Amino acid sequence: MGKRFLFVMEEWAGSGHRMAAQALAEELRLRSGVESTRIVGGLETASPALRGLSRFFYLGMLRYAPPLWQRLYEQESLWNAALKKPLGWWLSKRLIQELLLKEEPDVVVATHAYCLSALAHAKQKMDKPFHLVSIPTDFHINGFWVHPLIDTYIVAHEQLADVLATDYQVSPEKIHVHGIPVRPDFSRADIRDKPNWRVQLGLEPEKFTVLISGGEGGHGGIKRVLQELLHVQEPMQIIVIAGKNARLHQQLEAWLRQEESLQHIVWIRGYEQQMWQWIGAADAYITKPGGISCAEALAMKTPLILYQPLPGQERRNSGFFMRNEAAIVAMCPEDIRTVIGRWRNKKQWEDAIMRMEVVRRPDSAQRTAEYLLGL
Incomplete structure (x- = not known):
């Protein structure tokens, strides 16, 4: 039996998250020892209603109130608190029921941060734990991508690795500077x-x-x-x-x-x-x-x-x-x-x-x- 890989992205938040997941899935399919490489939308799987609301809010902000979206984006502590506690706990239950128990992945790779904390909570609850990988698909890093239960971070540049280690106290052993994945x-x-x-x-x-x-x-x-x-x-x-x-x-x-x-x-x-x-x-x-x-x-x-x-x-x-x-x-x-x-x-x-x-x-x-x- 080969390894089972699950990629979790958010297609409503831009194509880059999907492209990074596709790049890795394509590369893995070229190698032996791989049983499956499935790509899913996190919110689409856990809560289609929340996915629709998030998409509406995100696109509306970009179109009608870009300065407001910039200010909201910079409220890192507010987003961290929401994603890591109430929303993260609730989404983790949905992801376990709708996805993780069915897929039984060995490795879960998140190329978008929305469900990352939920996946970390889910990992704690699973009888069969998985290796959780965070892959930010930009040339900067913030707290949305960080959680104590994440096993591996793959980042675009050494400067981002320094931010993870210095600002977020992530162990250097967990950080790998490979760049942002692009398709073969x-x-x-x-x-x-x-x-x-x-x-x-x-x-x-x-x-x-x-x-x-x-x-x-x-x-x-x-x-x-x-x-x-x-x-x-x-x-x-x-x-x-x-x-x-x-x-x-x-x-x-x-x-x-x-x-x-x-x-x-x-x-x-x-x-x-x-x-x-x-x-x-x-x-x-x-x-x-x-x-x-x-x-x-x-x-x-x-x-x-x-x-x-x-x-x-x-x-x-x-x-x-x-x-x-x-x-x-x-x-x-x-x-x-x-x-x-x-x-x-x-x-x-x-x-x-x-x-x-x-x-x-x-x-x-x-x-x-x-x-x-x-x-």
Whole structure:
């Protein structure tokens, strides 16, 4: 009998948590000694009603009251108290009944913090205990991800390991710096150079190429960024990934049809399953700083311009990249245009790639899968 792995994420809170779980599940399936790798939504399993309420509240805050959400996010002690005591205890009972007794996992991996404390409480109550792993999918750490009953923490960088050990008194033996897991197609795709990726996608191989994306939801002031880039004099290729935001997709296509004498090649795309191809083809990637998006760009050695982070963890991610000089954080579309102009110089573009090495961990999923199998 092989090991049974259970991945608990929250798909309503952004795609990154799901992508990290999928990356590890894919890596584990390539190895012997694995009986099952199941990915589930924590709240979707334990309480669909609470999942719906949480999603409504989260998306509503991001859309209508971003400053308020930022202030709420920073109330770490309040969230910790709720998740670790009343809510955590109640959810743990639901998770045991609806999931853990049926799955009988050997290892449970949480890629979102919502049900992490509930899983820790459940572990205490189970006749067959499991190894509980916390994998924050951002480039910062806070108390939501920490609990005394967690067995292992896998983090993106040594600075996060220091925060766990210093601020939260986590034993260093529990902490492993493997990076944020990205799917095998990203971690193994940087062997192909950018002109080859462009040929595969039907793009002009030697033309400077810019990729713009705002995640699955198409966030990040994409139209304003595109308008600014169209004013660049030297021709280039611009690819916009609108994600699942069909309204944005239609608006951009309609607007471009009205533009006369475009000197740039502009592609408007919807949701792309194979994002590694587009990130691989790009010389510059303009995106909001989701943890997975940044980790994917790092794996592909595509320089990052971070713009309009969502409140909460994405603003902390921006701070991390600024401190480590591993990406450019643009305050306005004009800044983006300036950076693109600099990166047309090959030496400056290569320097931007070199600075990414400080935080780059393309083999995170492989290293983490090997570690989990060896528990």
